[in-house]
Amino acid sequence: MELLSKSASELASMLVKKEISSVELTKAQLDNIDKLNPKINSYLTVTHELALSQAKQVDDQRAKGESLPALAGVPIAVKDNLATIGIATTAGSKILQGWVPPYDATVVKKILANKMPILGKTNLDEFAMGSSTENSAYGPSLNPWDLTRTPGGSGGGSSSAVASMQAPLAIGSDTGGSIRFPAAVTGTVGVKPTYGAVSRYGLIALGSSLDQVGPVTRNVMDAAMLQDAIAGHDPMDATSLPESLGSMTEAAKNDSVKGLRIGIIKELTGEGFQKGVSEKFNEALEVLVAAGAEIVEVSCPSFQYAIAAYYLIQPAEASSNLARFDSVRFGLRVMPEGAATVEKVMSATREAGFGPEVKRRIILGTYALSSGYYDAYYGSAQKVRTLIQADLAKAFEKADVLVSPTAPTTAFKLGEKQEDPLAMYLNDIATIPANLAGIPGMSLPVGLAKEDNLPVGAQFLAPAREDARLYKVGAVLEKLLEAKWSKKMMDFAPELKVN
Amino acid sequence: MTEITPELVRHLAGLARIEVTEAEVAQFASQLALIVDSVATVKAVASQDIVATSHPIPMANVFREDVVTASLTQEQALSGAADSDSGRFKVSAILDED
Secondary structure, eight states, X not given: OTTTTSOHHHHHHHHHTTSSOHHHHHHHHHHHHHHHHHHHOOEXXXXXXXXXXXXXXXXXXXXXXXXXXXXXXXXEEEETTBOBTTBOOOTTOGGGTTOOOSSOOHHHHHHHHTTOOEEEEEOOSGGGOOSSSTTOTTOOOOBTTBTTBOOOSSSHHHHHHHHTTSOSEEEEEESSSTTHHHHHHHTOEEEEOSTTSBOOTTXXXXXXXXXXXXXXXXXXXXXXXXXXXXXXXXXXXXXXXXXXXXXXHHHTTOOOOTTOEEEEEGGGSSTTSOHHHHHHHHHHHHHHHHTTOEEEEEOOGGGGGHHHHHHHHHHHHHHHHGGGOSSSSSSOOOOOSSSOXXXXXXXXXXXXXXXXXXHHHHHHHHHHHSTTTTIIIIIHHHHHHHHHHHHHHHHHHHOSEEEEESSSSSOOBTTSSTTOHHHHHGGGTTTHHHHXXXXXXXXXXXXXXXXXXXEEEEEEEOOTTOHHHHHHHHHHHHHHHHHHHTSOGGGXXXXXXXX | OOOOOHHHHHHXXXXXXXXXXXXXXXXXXXXXXXXXXXXGGGGGGTTSOOOOOSSSSOOOOOOOOOOOOOXXXXXXXXXXXXXXXXXXXXXXXXXXXX
């Protein structure tokens, strides 16, 4: 267990020093998955053989003295909405049950090129639509801090895997907070890079103008190393940034916040946030101020429209993206009784294959895009995007990074919000603006809320392409908090009792 | 309160090619009415003279070099299909018989 709670960067250095082999590490990791996954349901597929053969290969290469990438031999979990050759890819949906992709997502190719053994594919809300994993067709994942609660969503499989030492690293995708919200409620680090920094090729699309792939880890340096491993221009993704954003690993070596201007977003503090969340958030700010950072208040009045705009744009894009699940090229086909046209087969397949939240959003998106409503809804939502970008541009004149709590509350109970879509949507109030504006965001654990002893996350935002700023401030805050607690965030976690 | 009638839900589900049960129609109608009411707040900016943003990072005319590269084989492309015949995707009749 001591081995498995080490960070990816520590493991990487042990591998380099040959204190451990990748096969030993991967095997220990798989054993822990076999023990915990039946209860926590972090993984939908565990790839024992593949992981061990990859580990063996990297060990052999190391033995021959070949030069290897920084994270070579460190195993990783991949969210199940990224296509993997030869490994079932479901996106948490029944409509893709049993689908085995004939191609790899670019991010998966990069993981393979970085010689990182793939442990398996992690659970998610169906097509990443949700904040709790309760919309997964394969049952929810549980939060290792309290098994009656959600590990967040949509990437609750990745967050719960990393928080319960079932993986040192995981890949997530973030359309409205699906990396950052799960990170906040599981005491892990989650980063949504600048839109386009990481390729979306092979990511099963939810909202194409919002989706971004990013790292899920237990500390800031690990996230930086993982972002460096997966980022970069990809000709297969027309929205991929052509330029490099520099080394996040170097940024995460920063040790000073002296003179850094940190903007508190007025609209994302105080009312509506759980007391313990606000307390831990404020304590983190005090720590930063004591280290020489300067706090300024900024206002982003258009954030009041962010959730509304998001729940028009995202369902609109989803309704279009999910049209590809037509029973023809991949996935489920359901034949209705009697003579059936292709259209009837399609409708019966989509009825049987999609869960309620996916249907709800497709219908909502279809409504928002239909003639007569388009200008009022979708058109206005796109104007809101412009306003939010303008608010942020102004805020970044006064501050180098912006900060808020990542989520209004700590992890909620499974079942608590399942019947109330609107209440569920509010979890993403602080995370959504970054997706609408395309800017990078990081959620970092800042302690436990007094009233429930559950993790609280602080979210930092930076201007587009300035992801390095997040790692600079995140690395320092993490170090200061660990010094204050005289332990790491995960050392607070209760012992996991399964069976 | 925006009215989302059962007829409208059936119509939208039809456009989206999703069969819906009567129970789903009733449930979606009431839930969508609440959601649409809530998202309708964006209408506050509808009349304002603001440029719409469809993509967060402006980019235009993204092309790659016109070079032939490896792609999926026919067999790979058909590997996920429910049914295929002679190297093609096979589907039911496109048109109704009558």
